[in-house]
Amino acid sequence: QTIRHAIRELMEQFGKIDPLDFDRWYPFCEDRAHSWSLARNDPRVPPEVGAGDCAVEVLSRDSVYTKFYALKEYTLRHRRFDGSMSPTLERALFVNRDAAMVLPYDPKTDRILLIEQFRMxxxxxxxxxxxxYEPIAGMVDLGETPIETxxxxxxxxxxxxxxxxxxxxDGYPSPGGSTTYFHFYLGLCDLSGDFGPSGGLAGEGEDIQTHVMSFQxxxxxxxxxxxxxxxxxxxxLLLAHYRNGDLVSEA
Incomplete structure (x- = not known):
């Protein structure tokens, strides 16, 4: 299903982008399809009668842009709380991959590590x-679990x-028009040593400054x-609540 989903997204760009570029952009379609699969197979969200796809009627879908990210336009109707169907709606959707985030924390020194970088x-x-200033973060690639990312x-x-x-x-930061989904982890570690001033992958255009500071x-x-x-x-805010509690002391 994941591969089928990726191929369908790429084929929606037929006639819109140069076929010679398909190999370049297809891996991103696979990664987005992997995020779709993570959502479909989330065991915490049980299937419910009359919910999910059964309650949404997609009348049309158009891929406006498909490269590193994707932008889609939907025409649809969905079930209302009174049981009727909504009027026909037009919605734009920013399609992103799931992201994993880490806040490194040293419980012995009560210090954290943040990164700083230019954000478009x-x-x-x-x-x-x-x-x-941000936590460590990155997109979940095809075949990875969020914790591996x-x-x-x-x-x-x-x-x-x-x-x-x-x-x-974990959850959606902006579900009104984006598929973006965050998986956030606290990373217990030793931050007592020296850290280089910068990090990131040059091949991905990353220019990252690291900062180690006290929690306060x-x-x-x-x-x-x-x-x-x-x-x-x-x-x-969560760490402020947990740093003297079971989450950190038992780890």
Whole structure:
């Protein structure tokens, strides 16, 4: 089903992009199809009578853009809470891959590691400072589990190899028009050593600055409103609740 989903997405671009570019963009279709498969096979979301696909009638779907990301336009109807069907709706959808995120934390020194990098979303919005403090993060590739992605990205972006990864939360940051889904982990590790000032993969155009700071310094950023990446804010608020509790002490 995953491969069929990827091929269907690519074929929707027939006549829109050069066929010679199919090999270039098909791996991204596979990765997005893998995220689709993760959603379809999530055991925490049981099938319900009258829910899911059975309650949505897709009248048309058009792939407007399919490269690193995808943009689709849907015409559909869905079941309303009173049992009737909605009017015909036109909706645009930004199709992204699932992402794994890690907040490295040293419970012995009460320090965390953050990364800083240029972010196109902030720049495109008009942000005067599009370099943002963030957790370690990366897209879940085909064949990977989210926790495997978290380990890979921790090594690529910060050189961290030995982490005890604890699931913190997962979910949709903006479900109204995006498929983006985050899998967030707390990464218990040793941050007492020296860390290089930069990381990331040059082949992917990454230019990353690493920052090791006390938990209090990071939490003060949240209080001051200067932490503008919401998954990081959520993680720091949860860590503030758990750092003296069972989540960290038992790990």
């Amino acid at each position: 979303g902030a720049f495109g919005r008009g942000d005067k400072m599009p370099w943002l 978290a380990r890979r990205e921790a090594q690529e972006e910060a050189g961290l190899k030995d982490l005890d990864l604890i699931p913190m939360f 310094e990071a939490f003060d950023m949240v209080r001051a409103g200067s932490c503008r990446v919401l998954p990081l804010t959520t993680a720091l």
